[in-house]
Amino acid sequence: MAVMKVKFNQKKRVKLAQGLWLMNWFSVFAGIVVFSMGLFLKIELRKRSDVMDNSESHFVPNSLILVGVLACAFNALAGKICYDSLDPAKFTKWKPLLKIYLALCIFFIIFIFFVVLVCFLMRGSLESTLEQGLRNGMKFYRDTDTPGRCFMKKTIDLLQIEFKCCGNTGFRDWFxxxxxxxxxxxxxxxxxxxxxxxxxxxxxxxxxxxxxxxxxxxxxxxxxxxxxxxxxxxxxxxxxxxxxxWNRGCRESLLNYYSGMMSSMGVFVLFVWLFEIAVMIGLRLLHTSLESITNPEDPECESEGWVLEKNLKETFKTTLENLKNLGKLNQVDASAEGADGEGAKIQAVSTVS
Structure with a gap:
C-alpha cells in the first residue's frame, strides 16, 4: 500500500507545481540567510582566534556556509523543475534525473540535520578550546617586545573590557x-x-x-x-x-556568547530542515502524479501521487534486496574476471607446449 497516496486532477497538479515553485525560491532565500550566518560566525570566531587553541570551532561556520550554498543550488534547480512541469514537453527532459535528484535531496536533508545537532552539541568542544587558548594568551600577555606576541596584551585587554570579564575562570587566574x-x-x-x-x-x-x-x-x-x-x-x-x-571569567563569557549564537542559528537551520522535508515530499508527489498519468494526450485526466509506492516495511525490504543483488553482481563480475584469467593462463601454457 502506497504511503501518502493522493489523487490529482490538472488543476491540483498546477497548484502543487506553483506552490512548490514559490517554496523553493523561499528556500533559496533561507539558504542565503544560512550562508550569511555561517560567514558572520566565522568572522566572529576569527576575531578571537588568538585566544582559541585550535580550528575545530570553525567546523560549525564552515558547515553552515556549505548548507547555505547547497540549499541555494538544490532549491533553485527544484524551482526550475517545478516551473517546467507545467509544460509536458519541457518536463520530459527532467524525468530521467528526478529519481537521482530526490536521492541527493535525502542525503542533503540528513546533512542538514547533522549540522543542527552540531550547532547544539558544540559547547563542550568550544569550552576546551577557549580554556586552553585563554591560558596561553594570558601567559603571553607580558611579551610586548616579542615579535608575534606583542599584540596579545591589547587583545586580552580589549576582550576583558568588551565582555566584562577577567582572567580565564576568574580574576585569581592572574595571581x-x-x-x-x-x-x-x-x-x-x-x-x-x-x-x-x-x-x-x-x-x-x-x-x-x-x-x-x-x-x-x-x-x-x-x-x-x-x-x-x-x-x-x-x-x-x-x-x-x-x-x-569583574567576577566572571572570560571563558564563561565567550562560551555563553558563542554557544548562544550557535544555538540560535541551530534553531533557524532546524526550521530550514523541516521546510526542506516539506519541499521534498511535495516534489515527490508532483513527480509521481505526473508519471502516473495514463493518457498523456489528455492533460485533464486524473492521476495518483504518492511519497512511497509501498509501505515502509516493504520499501526497506526492497532496498535491502537491491543492495544484496548489487553485491552479488560485483562478486559474479570478480569471479568471471578470475575465470577469464585462469583460462588465459591455460591457453598460454598450451601454446608454449
Missing part, C-alpha cells in the same frame, strides 16, 4: 602567572628580588590584575594591586567588594 614584563621591573629592588626568589620558576607573581579587569561601576577607585590584602587599603574587604573587579 598564578607573571603578567608584568621584566622590562618594567626594577631588579635592584629588594621586593622584586624577594618575589622572584620565593617562586620556584623564578617568576614575578603578584596578587594584582591588569587594568582591564576593573569594573567602572565600582563606587571607589579600582583596586588592582594587592587585591587580596585587606590591610593595604582603607575600609576594604576583597571578599565583599563585588563591584571592584
Amino acid at each position: 598564578e602567572i607573571q603578567w608584568i614584563s621584566n622590562r618594567y621591573l626594577d631588579f635592584s629592588s629588594k621586593e622584586v628580588k624577594d618575589r622572584i626568589k620565593s617562586n620556584v620558576d623564578g617568576r614575578y607573581l603578584v596578587d594584582g590584575v591588569p587594568f582591564s579587569c576593573c569594573n567602572p561601576s565600582s563606587p571607589r577607585p579600582c583596586i588592582q594591586y594587592q587585591v587580596s590584602n585587606n590591610s593595604a587599603h582603607y575600609s576594604y574587604d576583597f571578599q565583599t567588594e563585588e563591584l571592584n573587579l
